[in-house]
Amino acid sequence: MKIVIINYGAGNIQSIKFAIKRLGFDAVLSSDAEEIKNADKVIFPGVGEASSAMKMLLNSGLDSIIPTLKQPVLGICLGMQLMCNSSEEGNTTGLGIFDVDVIKFDTSVKVPQIGWNQISNLKSDLFDSIAEDEHIYLVHSFYAPLCNETIAQCSYGLNYSAALQKGNFYGTQFHPEKSSDVGEKILENFLKM
Template sequence: MKVAIVKYNAGNVQSVSFALERLGITPLVTDVHEELLAADKIIFPGVGEAGSAMTYLRQANLEKLMPQFKQPVLGICLGLQLMCRHSEESDTACLGVFPVEVKRFNQGLKVPHMGWNTIHSLKGSLFEGLSEKDFLYYVHSYYAELSDYTIAQTDYGLSYSAALHKDNFYAVQAHPEKSAQAGAKILENFIKRIQ
């Protein structure tokens, strides 16, 4: 199976690669359109800032290509946010895969939301084998609002989308590559169960 990781100015590409290698997958890290289109699965990771990330995607002509992917795609952290319509971070127009707004946590909360938190209201095969008591690791100051595309929730001052799903596009706000056994299970489910 060919798994591609979208190459752009995201900070966690290496740790995602290592997590996949632990599952027996050697991913290809690339921004070459033909290589991305030829992959069986695509992972869109992200640590960084929405505005500069979208600038890179535009410069690599990925902004128009990515919403047209037909194979399963998994966004991670900033990857989830960039797959939404708009982010309050730098007032950024994003890829628009999910018609969802990304908001900054309100001023009363410590940001970034950093550390381990539980997920709940799980739907679908991405979370097969996980329970509502499982913890995932988060580092983020922005969140995707709850919507019809929400397939898992996390609470931090309010309930927000811990994961989104629309057609062949999936995304998680937490870092599965840093979330021990529960995170490894999410990656394994994406590789083995999502068609």
């Protein structure tokens, strides 16, 4: 199985690669359109700021490749947010895969949300063998509101999308690669799709 982690200059690439290695698989880092298109599974990571990350995607031409992919694709954290219509962070236009706009937490909660939270309302094969209210790890100031594509939610001042799915595209606001055994199982479920 060929697993490609999209390498476009944003963030948590090595920790994802190590998590996949712990599951017994190898992943390659690539920004090559053909290599990404020919992968069995694609992981679209992201740590950083939305508008500068989007600029990196535009400069590499990956903004037009990612939405056309047919294999399972997993966006993580900022990767998931960039798959949405837009983000208030840097007034960024996203890839438009998920039909929701990313907005900033209001001042009633401390931002960024850093640490462990619980996921609930699990609605996808991505969460096979994962119990309701398991703990996952998050670091973010912006969120996707609940929408038709929500497959898991978290609560932080309000309920929001912890994960999204549309067809072959999946996104997690949390970091499965930093979410201990639960995150590892979610990654494994994705790799077995």
